Amino acid sequence: MKSKNAAKNSLSRDALVERALAIVDAEGFEALTVRKVADAFGVTPMALYWHFANKEALLAAVGDAVVSQIRLPDDELPLEDYLREAMTSLIDAMRAHPSASTLVAQQLMYGENGLDLTEGFLDKLALAGFDVERSAAVAHYTMQISLTLVSREPGAEIGVKPEEREVVLAAKRALIEALPEDRYPRLRAAADAMIECGNSDEYYADGIAIFVAGVMADAKTISQA
């Protein structure tokens, strides 16, 4: 007799999502096609439509899978530390799947797991003294900016296959180096830093520091008013 869970050749939502995410990671978001996922399971493209209403639903599930990796910090932490750790957690989850950033952004506040995440974050902000509007705004800024830092990390070149990446970066470097020194001195001097992140950890630490400092400074202004 066949087991529902151990069926070897049968598809499952989870298996399909896992495979789809692997394709996005390896070949970029645009490389993900229904047919390619089906092929990976030796199955007809139409087989996926039993498990997902359409491609969009599959993409949503992929985004949600990444969101499920995000953990919020300890509630007891002071707000400043909490914000820093929350951003770090978001960023770490995204760095594992940089090409999925668009999908994650869409699921971050409304997906299965995103709802829990957002609720927890809003709760912390409310307890820290923010009113409803401010909590919503800060939660939104924090999550979206964290994603941006990853998806736009210099040199990440998301949506580009690993092999093409080096070529694209070389082209950018060549572009800047071909610029006239008298008209573009700053760009030429900053070429290294702009094209590829020499130190990714520093890049993220700085981005987080700036944003957290901004929220705290702004919060102080408001509480004084």
Place this chain on the structure above:
Amino acid sequence: MKSKNAAKNSLSRDALVERALAIVDAEGFEALTVRKVADAFGVTPMALYWHFANKEALLAAVGDAVVSQIRLPDDELPLEDYLREAMTSLIDAMRAHPSASTLVAQQLMYGENGLDLTEGFLDKLALAGFDVERSAAVAHYTMQISLTLVSREPGAEIGVKPEEREVVLAAKRALIEALPEDRYPRLRAAADAMIECGNSDEYYADGIAIFVAGVMADAKTISQA
């Protein structure tokens, strides 16, 4: 004799880019196809390939066209005001074409107009006392975060046609209102603010204020070190 510039029925890069941008604005980024642009000019899809190497080149030109609308503030302004005005300028340009955000992000630092923009920004930061790495980082953060504020504005729902937009927002609202009150009290309370920006201008002003305050606070820390 025919004029190169006034030819009525002939295609031109500028005209094609303008039309492509109009399609993106009206129907969303995903609705932009080579065939649709060609149809708008009563011409074969292949006609575009004389003016652009491929679709990617057309998209790049569209992004660059939006970037060309961005003006940097007066150099003489104090850094804090300069940053605020630069972000405002970026945001205003993007708000006119929210569905083009992906294209703009790609051209913002490397496109025809993006190079001038970046050079000017880097120059200001250098004169304000930032070293090369810091200038590059702050320029990067500022520009990318400005774009994010627009492309992820609550309720913007980019990549969705105007007609579908209302439906999508209604669905999100229904989703949140269907959530159990005991488990998602914060989300339910914040539903209005999270789903659609009640006051867009305030949303942008707050986002800018937070980021600028962060950069200034961080700059102070560094200069003290």
Place this chain on the structure above:
DNA sequence: ACCTGAACACCGTTCAAGT
């Protein structure tokens, strides 16, 4: 319940050919 097969209306892009 779960998957196949054939078909449809789309894509971007090639190549050779026209004018």
Place this chain on the structure above:
DNA sequence: ACCTGAACACCGTTCAAGT
């Protein structure tokens, strides 16, 4: 120099049918 026409290899998705 600038555009057409036909063709190719892809897409996501439908519908009816199989087991």
